[in-house]
Each structure stands twice: as structure tokens, then as C-alpha cells.
Amino acid sequence: MLEAIRNKVAIAGVGVAGLGQAHGYTEMELLAQAATKAVADAGLNMSDIDGIATCSSSATMWAMPVIEYLGVKPAFIDSTMLGGSSFLAHLLPAMHAIVSGQCTTVLVCYGSTQRTATFGRKEGVKARALLDPQPYEQPYQPLSPITSYALAAQRHMFQYGTTRRQLAEVAVAARQWAGLNLEAFMRDPLSIEEVLEARMISDPFTIRDCCLVTDGAGAYVLMASDRARQLQGKPVYVSGSATAVWNRQISAMHDLTVTAASESGPRAMQMAGVSHKDIDLIQLYDAFTINVLLFLEDLGFCAKGEGGAFVENGGIAPGGHTPVNTNGGGLSCVHPGMYGIFTLIEAVRQLRAEAGERQVPQASIALIHGNGGTLSSQSTAILSREPT
Amino acid sequence: MTDDIKGPEARYFEKLAQGIFEIQRCATCREHQFFPRALCVHCGSTQLDWIKPSGAGTVYSYSVVRRKPEAGGDYNVILVDLDEGVRLMSCIDKGGENGIFIGQKVSARVALRNGAGMVVFDAAEVTDA
Numbered sequence: 302m303l304e305a306i307r308n309k310v311a312i313a314g315v316g317v318a319g320l321g322q323a324h325g326y327t328e329m330e331l332l333a334q335a336a337t338k339a340v341a342d343a344g345l346n347m348s349d350i351d352g353i354a355t356c357s358s359s360a361t362m363w364a365m366p367v368i369e370y371l372g373v374k375p376a377f378i379d380s381t382m383l384g385g386s387s388f389l390a391h392l393l394p395a396m397h398a399i400v401s402g403q404c405t406t407v408l409v410c411y412g413s414t415q416r417t418a419t420f421g422r423k424e425g426v427k428a429r430a431l432l433d434p435q436p437y438e439q440p441y442q443p444l445s446p447i448t449s450y451a452l453a454a455q456r457h458m459f460q461y462g463t464t465r466r467q468l469a470e471v472a473v474a475a476r477q478w479a480g481l482n483l484e485a486f487m488r489d490p491l492s493i494e495e496v497l498e499a500r501m502i503s504d505p506f507t508i509r510d511c512c513l514v515t516d517g518a519g520a521y522v523l524m525a526s527d528r529a530r531q532l533q534g535k536p537v538y539v540s541g542s543a544t545a546v547w548n549r550q551i552s553a554m555h556d557l558t559v560t561a562a563s564e565s566g567p568r569a570m571q572m573a574g575v576s577h578k579d580i581d582l583i584q585l586y587d588a589f590t591i592n593v594l595l596f597l598e599d600l601g602f603c604a605k606g607e608g609g610a611f612v613e614n615g616g617i618a619p620g621g622h623t624p625v626n627t628n629g630g631g632l633s634c635v636h637p638g639m640y641g642i643f644t645l646i647e648a649v650r651q652l653r654a655e656a657g658e659r660q661v662p663q664a665s666i667a668l669i670h671g672n673g674g675t676l677s678s679q680s681t682a683i684l685s686r687e688p689t
Numbered sequence: 690m691t692d693d694i695k696g697p698e699a700r701y702f703e704k705l706a707q708g709i710f711e712i713q714r715c716a717t718c719r720e721h722q723f724f725p726r727a728l729c730v731h732c733g734s735t736q737l738d739w740i741k742p743s744g745a746g747t748v749y750s751y752s753v754v755r756r757k758p759e760a761g762g763d764y765n766v767i768l769v770d771l772d773e774g775v776r777l778m779s780c781i782d783k784g785g786e787n788g789i790f791i792g793q794k795v796s797a798r799v800a801l802r803n804g805a806g807m808v809v810f811d812a813a814e815v816t817d818a
Contacts, residue, residue: 436698437724438778440807443766444754451752452768459750459791503766504753552768552778553724557750 303393303541303572308688310396311529311536313406314343314522315646320635321486323516324417328357329370331518332412336371339520344533345406350522352377352398352407354391358638359425367410377404383546384673385586387411388519388642389680392542395523405524412518413637438550444503447511447589449551449675451503454591456557458505460606463594465505467609469496471590472509472632474618479629481619481659486515487633510590512630517637519646526688535653540666541573541683551675558606561679562599562670569668573683577601580683581664582651583623584644586672587630593617596670597625600681624661627651641671645682652686697725697737704739705806708799711739712775723775744797746771746810748781751789765789769810771797777808784812 316338319331332355340347353375357363364380377398383390388409395407415425426445443449457463473493479485491509499507529536545561545568548554570576585596594608602623603611611617617625626632628647631640648667650656665687671680683689695703697713701724704711714721717734721742728735746769753765765785770776781789782800795810 436702440805441766441778441780442754442764443752443778448752448754448766452750452766455752456750456791501755503755504751550778552776557768 306400308538308540310399310523311526311538312521313524313529314339315649316520318518320484320517321515328412328414332410335518335520336410339522343522349406350408352404354379354409356380356382356387383678385639385641386671386673386678386680389671389682390544407523410520411642414516415638416514416516446675448503450589451506453557463609468590469493470612471593472496475630475632477618478627479633482629485629485634512588512636515635515637517635519642537649537652538685538688540685540689541569543568544680546678549677560595560599560676562596565679565681566600569681573689579666580668582661582667583625584648584669587632627659644669648684701725710799710808712742713737714740721773721775723777742771742773746795748793779810782809
């Protein structure tokens with residue numbers, strides 16, 4: 302039973318680098334900076350790392366150059382690529398490896414220069430069409446991945462009466478949290494009207510319903526909880542972790558208003574032995590505003606179709622009833638191609654009470670959730686300050 | 690046997706280039722599926738027949754992709770549920786001028802573009818939601 306490894310592994314250190322714009326740096330350089338910070342944050346040296354989990358949007362053999370660059374010789378290697386949820390999906394295999402004794406200390410790391418690289422998003426989309434074709438969708442030129450999420454939003458609006466205004470609430474809440482976070486990329490005030498009146502990209506999304514395109518890197522270190530407790534820092538326990546994938550293409554998704562988060566969420570919470578009332582803060586992968594509504598519903602924080610009402614009147618903004626995406630999220634803080642790892646890093650900072658102005662009082666248990674592809678992969682984890 | 694020389698994807702696009710739209714139906718469980726696969730996604734059977742769908746479908750969702758006029762202007766992307774119970778991505782080619790809406794009745798047609806076939810849909814009748 303997975304409950305047997307509940308809280309057995311802890312996050313001993315986290316690090317970020319190059320958030321926003323990192324002119325003149327490669328993604329490997331940013332990754333190495335974040336990795337170095339995470340290892341130092343744990344009070345360790347790079348030579349202590351004997352496990353690696355990493356992946357890249359473009360390099361299919363990415364673990365090898367990362368291992369080479371960092372100069373480590375890992376006994377555990379995971380390069381599972383599930384899009385933006387990957388770095389949360391890396392949790393459970395790493396926990397197994399640590400508990401079984403395959404390795405002692407796993408570094409999970411990611412870096413991207415999506416904003417400043419000469420080979421950017423546009424070229425990436427073009428290259429992927431050749432290397433990883435989707436011949437039943439590509440001929441219709443959906444903006445990748447925006448249109449796929451727009452189709453889900455449109456269906457949610459039709460089925461549940463969700464409004465563009467409610468979607469805009471998500472973007473506005475993210476911006477208000479970002480205003481409290483010096484690391485965030487976009488911190489200027491944003492109103493619902495400004496979201497609605499921004500440039501339309503793919504109905505019903507304006508540019509403000511869509512995440513940022515930034516550079517950035519993130520890393521974290523996992524080790525056995527009893528070892529982590531002996532180090533300098535404050536360990537954050539991994540209480541539960543689960544990943545679910547039902548499809549890849551949006552056209553192959555059975556119901557566009559129900560994601561596989563409805564499977565990963567209950568599994569992660571069962572492993573952790575927690576219920577919704579135990580959760581103090583939530584970090585959700587907000588690639589688009591609709592994601593937050595879908596995941597709040599699928600993860601059980603409100604009933605299906607009631608996500609719009611849940612976020613209304615600043616419900617998830619600073620001072621609202623539920624703290625969600627307290628760093629500003631992918632919408633306003635950082636989004637370097639794949640955002641998932643930053644949900645974990647923000648939760649760790651909150652649980653260690655290091656989040657400054659945006660600190661959630663008495664934050665003990667966090668739910669974090671990553672999404673990948675076009676609502677294709679879903680990974681949920683429960684992190685806690687004390688063992689659950 | 691000639692049909693078996695190619696995989697289902699190549700066969701699908703070859704027929705489409707001839708103006709023929711076909712989908713798979715499982716010979717074992719009788720369920721339809723789209724896109725074409727080497728096995729039935731419902732029961733795992735590899736006994737799959739090709740059938741011509743009626744072409745009748747209903748818009749499940751849609752989006753209008755905004756594009757500058759000089760780049761070709763806006764275009765729509767839809768997900769459509771065929772009466773046979775399968776869903777595919779496509780676009781409304783004719784009859785969408787007066788609005789596209791979820792629940793709209795549409796019918797399939799194969800458009801030939803640069804030697805390749807492409808399933809597109811026409812709005813069955815031009816009505817507002």
C-alpha cells in the first residue's frame with residue numbers, strides 16, 4: 302500500500318534561477334544554477350546527489366546531458382516526460398527509489414529559456430509537428446496548446462453557465478498575489494475589465510487568460526525524512542503523490558469538463574490520509590484561466606460546474622476564502638514552458654513560512670497540482686510541515 | 690488483403706485523398722472509434738471494419754482563432770460528435786458565417802487541399818443559437 306511510504310520522504314531543499322528574462326544564458330546554465338541553490342538549501346553538496354529526475358520539451362535524452370553537466374553519477378534516473386506535470390509526476394518514483402534504498406538523495410530539476418532563446422515557442426511548435434505528429438488535429442491549425450484549452454472553456458461555459466468574467470477572476474487573483482511577490486514577472490494591477498478587453502487569441506480566451514512565456518529554472522532535493530530532519534533546514538514531507546493520464550489529444554478527451562485530476566487528486570489524498578478541510582493552501586498549474594476552475598472542481602474543492610462561483614468576488618485572491626497560487630502562478634509569476642515544478646517550490650516556501658508578504662498564516666498542509674499537454678496529464682501531491 | 694498492406698493511418702489518409710471518409714467499427718464489440726487504430730480502444734479486438742459514417746454530427750465545442758487579415762484572417766476550430774458516437778477535431782467550412790454554437794447540427798464533407806483529403810463540416814442549416 303502506498304500509505305506505507307506516506308511522509309517517508311521529504312523535500313530538503315528548493316532553488317530557482319533566471320525567473321523572467323535571462324538573456325545570455327542557456328537552459329542548462331539556468332538549470333545548474335537552480336540545482337546548485339536547491340542542493341545548498343538542503344545543506345548538501347552536489348556530490349551527495351545519487352538520483353536525478355529531469356526532462357525537457359525538446360531534448361528527448363535530456364537526463365544524459367544534465368548528468369554530464371552536473372558531474373553526478375546517479376543510481377536512480379527518471380526522465381519521464383508528461384509535459385508540465387512531469388516534475389510532480391517525478392515525486393512518487395523517486396520516493397520508491399529512496400525508500401527501497403536504490404539511492405539516497407534525488408535532485409529534480411528543470412530549466413528553460415523559452416522567452417529569450419532564438420529557438421522559441423514558434424519553432425518548437427513547428428518542430429514538434431514533425432517529430433511528434435498529431436495528424437488528426439494539426440490540419441485544422443489549433444493554436445498549440447491555447448485552442449485546446451479554449452475548447453474546454455467554451456464547453457464549460459455552455460454546460461455550467463460559467464462566464465468570461467469568472468474566468469477573468471482567476472487572472473485577477475493571480476495578479477494580486479503576484480503583486481505581493483518580488484519574484485513575479487507581471488506585478489502591475491489588473492482588473493476584470495482589462496482581462497475581458499485584452500486582445501482575443503482563441504475564443505473565449507484573451508491574452509490575459511493565457512499564461513506568461515518566461516525563462517526560468519527550478520529544482521528540489523528529495524531524501525529520506527529521518528535523514529532530512531538531521532540537516533540544517535526545515536524538511537517538508539511528501540505525504541501523497543499520484544499521477545493520471547487519460548488521453549493526449551483534446552479531441553480524444555471524453556468530457557472536456559472533467560480531467561484526470563479527478564483520479565489523481567483522490568489517490569494523492571488517500572495516500573496522504575487527509576481530507577479537503579485539512580488543506581491550507583492550493584497551488585494549481587494555471588496555464589489558462591479555465592485550468593483553475595477545472596482543477597478546483599476535479600480535486601473536490603467545489604462541485605462540478607461551481608468553479609466559477611468559487612472564484613468570484615476575489616475568492617482565491619489575497620484575503621479570499623481559499624489561498625490559491627500564492628506566487629502569482631503561471632499567469633503572473635513565471636511560466637518557462639513547463640510550470641509544474643514551481644507549484645511545489647511555492648508550497649515549500651509557504652510551509653516553511655518563508656513567503657514574506659504573501660505568507661498564508663499557519664500553513665501546514667498544501668495540495669499542489671500539475672497539468673501537462675492539453676489537459677492530458679494530471680499529477681497531484683500533498684505536502685506537509687509535519688507528518689500527516 | 691490489399692487493405693492490410695498499409696496500417697490504418699495510411700489507409701485512412703489514402704481514402705481521404707480519394708474523397709472518401711471512413712471510420713473504424715469493431716467487428717467484435719460493434720463500437721465505432723476515431724481516430725483509426727490497430728486495435729479497438731473499447732475491447733482490444735484487432736478485428737476492425739471500415740464503415741462510411743452518415744456524416745451527420747453535432748458541434749461539441751468550438752473556438753475562433755484570431756489571426757491578422759493579412760495572414761488569412763480568423764478561422765474556426767470545432768470538436769464534433771458524429772452520430773456514430775465518435776468525436777473529431779474539424780472546422781465549419783460553410784454556413785458558419787452567422788455563428789457557430791454548441792449543439793449546432795453539421796454534416797461532413799471531404800475537402801481536397803494540395804492533394805490531401807480533409808474532413809470539414811457544413812452547418813446543416815443556418816440558424817442562430
